[in-house]
Amino acid sequence: MDVVISPMPHTAAERAGARVAEAIAANPLLVLGVATGSSPLGVYAHVRERIERHGLDVSGITCFALDEYVGLPEDHPQSYHQVIRQTVTEPWGLRADQVHVPAGTTGDPRQAALDYERDIREAGGVGLQLVGIGGNGHIGFNEPGSSLGSRTRIKTLHPRTREDNARFFGGDMDAVPIHCITQGIATILDAGHVLMIASGAGKADAVAKMVEGPVSSACPASALQLHPHTEVFIDDAAAAGLLHRDYYDFAVANADSVPGA
Ligand code: F6R
Numbered sequence: 014m015d016v017v018i019s020p021m022p023h024t025a026a027e028r029a030g031a032r033v034a035e036a037i038a039a040n041p042l043l044v045l046g047v048a049t050g051s052s053p054l055g056v057y058a059h060v061r062e063r064i065e066r067h068g069l070d071v072s073g074i075t076c077f078a079l080d081e082y083v084g085l086p087e088d089h090p091q092s093y094h095q096v097i098r099q100t101v102t103e104p105w106g107l108r109a110d111q112v113h114v115p116a117g118t119t120g121d122p123r124q125a126a127l128d129y130e131r132d133i134r135e136a137g138g139v140g141l142q143l144v145g146i147g148g149n150g151h152i153g154f155n156e157p158g159s160s161l162g163s164r165t166r167i168k169t170l171h172p173r174t175r176e177d178n179a180r181f182f183g184g185d186m187d188a189v190p191i192h193c194i195t196q197g198i199a200t201i202l203d204a205g206h207v208l209m210i211a212s213g214a215g216k217a218d219a220v221a222k223m224v225e226g227p228v229s230s231a232c233p234a235s236a237l238q239l240h241p242h243t244e245v246f247i248d249d250a251a252a253a254g255l256l257h258r259d260y261y262d263f264a265v266a267n268a269d270s271v272p273g274a
Contacts, residue, residue, distance in 0.1 A: 014237065014238060014243045014244070014245055015243070015264070015268075016224055016245045016247070016252075016255070016264075016265075017244060017245065017246050017247070017261075018247055018248070018249060018252045018255075018258065018261060018265075019247070019249070020248065021248055021249075022212035023055055024248070025055075025210060025211075025247055025248045026053075026055025026058070026210065029053075029055075029056045029059075029208050029246040030058070030059025030060050030063075031059065032141075032208055033045070033056060033059075033060050033141065033143065033208070034059070034063040034069055036140065036141045036206070037060075037069060037071060037074055038069060040140060041070055041072075041074070042073045042075075043073075043074045043075075043140045043141060044074070044076075044136050044138065044139050044140045044141075045075070045076050045077075045139070045140065045141050045142075045143070046077050046078075046139040046141065046142030046144075046201075046204055047077070047078050047097060047112075047143055048078075048079050048143050048144050048145050049078065049079070049093045049097060049100070050145045051145075052145035052146075052210045052212065053100075053143055053145060053210055054100060055210075056208075056210055057100050057101055058104075060105065061104045064106065071105050071106070071107060074107070074111060075111055075113070075136055076097070076101060076102075076107070076111060076112045077113045077114075077129075077139060077196075078093055078097050078112075078113065078115065079152075079153040079196050079201075080115065080153050080154045080193050080194060080196065081093040081114050081115040081194050082117050082189075082190040082192070083117045083122050083167060083190060083191075083192040083193055084192065085117060085190050086118060087118060091182060093115075094114045097114055098112075113129070113132060113133075113136075115129045115165065115194035116128075116194075117193070117194055122167055122192075122194055123166075123167060125194060126166045127165070129194065129196075130165035130196075133165075133196075138203055138204070138205070139204040140204070140205045140206065141205065141206045141207075141208065142204035142206070142207045142208070143208050143210065144201065144207060144208070144209050144210075144234075144237075145209070145210060145211060146211050146216055146223060146234045147173070147174055147177065147219065148173060148177055148215050148216060149171055149173045149174065149219065150219040150222055150223060150232035150233055150234050151171070151233050151234070152209075152233050152234045152237070153195040153197075153198075153201060154170060154195035155195060155197065155198050155233040156168060156171040156174065157171065157230065157231050157233060158230050159198055159230055159233045160197070160198065160230065161198050161199070161228070161230060161233075161236045161239075162198070163197030163200075164197040164199055164200050165195065165200055166194070166197060167192055167193070168192070168193055168194075169192055170189065170190070170193055172186075175191070198233055201237075202236060202240050205242065206242045206244075207237060207242065208244050208246065209223075209237065209245045209246065209247075211247045211248075211251045212247060212248040212250065213248070213250050214253060216250075217254040219232065220245070220254065220255070221254030221255055222235060223237060223245075224238075224245060
């Protein structure tokens with residue numbers, strides 16, 4: 014993993030946003046995996062700036078969201094259909110048909126999960142996947158104990174996740190749905206390039222386990238150690254638990270100085 018530590022959350026978001034913009038510029042037909050939650054908002058804002066000020070062309074990209082709550086109507090303000098519409102689709106000027114979110118309100122969510130996995134595959138797979146990390150180490154909504162070989166499926170949200178996400182539901186944990194459809198860990202690992210974005214002291218323990226802990230379903234994000242191209246953009250506070258922090262900084266400082274390269 015390449016761990017890039019920035020002094021402030023907005024610097025981490027700008028660096029990650031620059032990566033997303035570069036990937037779109039290099040491949041205008043990019044299949045981009047998008048996350049919800051607070052962590053990627055600065056990344057999305059940076060990409061929007063590239064679109065508006067620098068003419069970045071996003072008309073050919075396709076987006077796939079990581080997850081969706083089961084049973085929350087698509088027009089509910091906290092459904093991920095709405096969240097992605099408000100943070101990505103509309104600000105970036107994408108057409109609705111460019112953006113896919115798992116269908117959490119069909120009569121058959123299990124089939125909806127299978128269909129979503131197939132849709133990703135038929136789109137040629139995700140080229141660049143943006144992910145956040147839960148305080149309990151989840152990626153997507155792959156909670157602790159998730160199979161590292163999992164595919165898109167229904168999961169039960171961990172009480173910690175429902176507690177963390179209660180802030181989006183007026184502070185009421187009981188209003189947070191119990192189930193979701195999430196891309197699996199193996200689905201996420203299929204992406205060509207994974208960008209993790211995290212900030213704040215509340216993520217420090219999970220980030221340390223993800224980067225330096227054993228690969229274990231106890232910290233689902235640790236599965237990213239198996240991915241050949243994962244970049245982790247974090248701020249100082251989220252880096253606080255890393256044992257080898259000095260080394261990561263040294264590696265970044267010397268990234269462009271390989272003799273003969
Ligand atoms: C969101 C998702 C989750 C979040 C994670 C962090 O689609 O799959 O894994 O990325 O819960 O959430 P925030 O960024 O709100 O701290």
